[in-house]
Amino acid sequence: MEKFLLLVLFLLINAMGPLMASGNKLTVGDQHGWNPNVNYTEWEKKHKPFYVGDWLVFYYQAGQADVIRVDEVGYNKCDASNPISNYSKGRSYAFELNETKDYYFICSYGYCYGGMKLHVKAQKLPPPPSSSPSKSSKSGAFSAVGSRLNGLIGGLVGSVILWVV
Ligand SMILES: *[C@@H]1O[C@H](CO)[C@@H](O)[C@H](O)[C@H]1NC(C)=O
Ligand SMILES: *[C@@H]1O[C@H](CO)[C@@H](O)[C@H](O)[C@H]1NC(C)=O
Numbered sequence: 001m002e003k004f005l006l007l008v009l010f011l012l013i014n015a016m017g018p019l020m021a022s023g024n025k026l027t028v029g030d031q032h033g034w035n036p037n038v039n040y041t042e043w044e045k046k047h048k049p050f051y052v053g054d055w056l057v058f059y060y061q062a063g064q065a066d067v068i069r070v071d072e073v074g075y076n077k078c079d080a081s082n083p084i085s086n087y088s089k090g091r092s093y094a095f096e097l098n099e100t101k102d103y104y105f106i107c108s109y110g111y112c113y114g115g116m117k118l119h120v121k122a123q124k125l126p127p128p129p130s131s132s133p134s135k136s137s138k139s140g141a142f143s144a145v146g147s148r149l150n151g152l153i154g155g156l157v158g159s160v161i162l163w164v165v
């Protein structure tokens with residue numbers, strides 16, 4: 001009996017895993033990283049929506065770039081003289097989007113050195129049980145498998161609970 005309860009717990013936790021995930025880690029620029037001559041507007045389009053709790057991870061060449069968080073004016077003008085935050089150590093920087101708002105980052109080397117500027121809007125995470133399109137729905141086949149799997153797990157949990165009761 002105890003084993004079955006453990007199994008139920010295990011399956012429940014597995015089924016809830018995706019809902020409880022504490023945010024995605026997104027590599028800014030994907031394989032290109034935070035470097036000149038990458039169109040970060042396109043990167044943003046490809047990866048949105050962004051949610052509160054997501055992390056942006058910037059990878060750059062040590063000493064060749066920095067990550068300056070600025071306001072919208074600073075972003076539009078490529079002006080790093082009023083930074084909200086300034087990061088330039090090492091070769092990577094992880095930043096959590098912890099509030100629902102617009103975030104702007106630029107590289108202060110040169111005039112946004114080769115287009116190194118990024119604007120993302122962090123949205124509130126949609127409430128878990130709703131059927132609103134989730135992040136994974138962007139890759140259709142994958143989410144189809146995912147929801148089928150969830151259905152399967154849900155069914156399993158349901159039948160095990162019924163069996164136990
Ligand atoms: C980046 O891509 C956006 C949207 O696809 C486009 O409007 C913009 O002109 C591009 N920027 C550069 C510097 O190529
Ligand atoms: C960022 O901080 C470093 C070290 O504190 C400083 O040398 C640099 O000028 C700052 N850059 C900007 C754009 O504020």
Ligand SMILES: *[C@@H]1O[C@H](CO)[C@@H](O)[C@H](O)[C@H]1NC(C)=O
Pocket residue numbers: 098099
């Ligand atoms: C988000 O992070 C910033 C910088 O670490 C902090 O000042 C701010 O209070 C945080 N906001 C929330 C809602 O946690």
